[in-house]
Amino acid sequence: MTNQTETNSVHSTPIDPTTGAIVPPLVFTTTFEYEATGQPHGDDEYIYTRNRNPNRLALEKTIATLEHGVLAHAVPSGSSAMMTIFQALRPGDHIVSSDDMYFGIRVQLNEFFAPWGIETTFVDMSDLEAVKGAMRPETKLVIFESPTNPMIRLADIQAIADIAHEHDALVLVDNTVATPIAQNPLKLGADISVISLTKYIAGHHDVLGGVIIFKEQNEFADRVTRLVKIGGAVLSPMMCWLTLRGIQTLSYRVRAHSDNALKVASALADHPKIERVLYPHHPSHPQYDLACRQMRVGSGLMSIQVVGGREEAVGLVQRLKLFTSATSFGGTHSLIEQRESIEENSTTPPNLLRVSIGLENPDDLIADMEQALS
Ligand SMILES: Cc1ncc(COP(=O)(O)O)c(C=O)c1O
Incomplete structure (x- = not known):
């Protein structure tokens, strides 16, 4: 329709042809009448909701457009999106992964997929020589977040994609923290983008969901498609509907999260x-230049390390009034957590607080931080 993200987001679903409803109807039915000959009614091929549902299809088409992909699958969580990708590999395949990432994905790889014969080498993705050194003939997938959760490190997507493609490996970027508003990994050389919808995309702390987006239709994409439909890990119509509602304001929310976060980061930096x-768009970040080059805007996620250790970090969380002590990020409310306490086998520094800057007035957030630090 247009190349403008805001317009595509608002017009993500067509006006309902039967009623004229601007807001799409929520289709809870699990089953659709079809011809006795086995053909679906009409062109939309609806037979059974696990295979295809109008709310899920609308969400998948919208996300594919936002992320410049050709195909998307909406699944029950960001974690299940990664599980599905790993299940599509075969015993003997090798993965190169970032050594800083949402800890749950590291647990999936070590606890479930290593015993199935899929080995992973963990490297610092900002070190391109380390990435090159980790590649093997059997490497099928290179996976990383940029920025990472919780150390807020960046990876040069194009440079890593070039290395991976020289070795015939696919590149998967977890774009949850950045969002398609800030960067489009598929336009920077990646083959697959995975996003936890739970965070910025749905944006209101009331949806758990994930999505896998492919740059092109290929053998691996076909295998993942089969896994989603036959395995049955699909997102429910209600969650799809809520996510599509969130997408209508996504561009504006991400820009506000980003503006607020930069103000808070600037107030705390000295x-x-x-x-x-640790905030990519603050000039004190060691990869500030890459952030400006690779990301159009920031996001609301940052980490701060307080002077002292665990006790000082926990004390700060306890004195805050507007920031809620809770996990997750990307929603309207500002959240904060002593990250080490929630991670399994954590290497996160004990004085690190992961902060999700919400949509409150930034002056109020700064004042709250200042009273809690005084
Ligand atoms: C970067 C990143 N990817 C994936 C996930 C997993 O998403 P979900 O909680 O929807 O399973 C998270 C969760 O915090 C995350 O931070």
């Missing part, structure tokens, strides 16, 4: 009780 602020 505070005597803050050791370090």
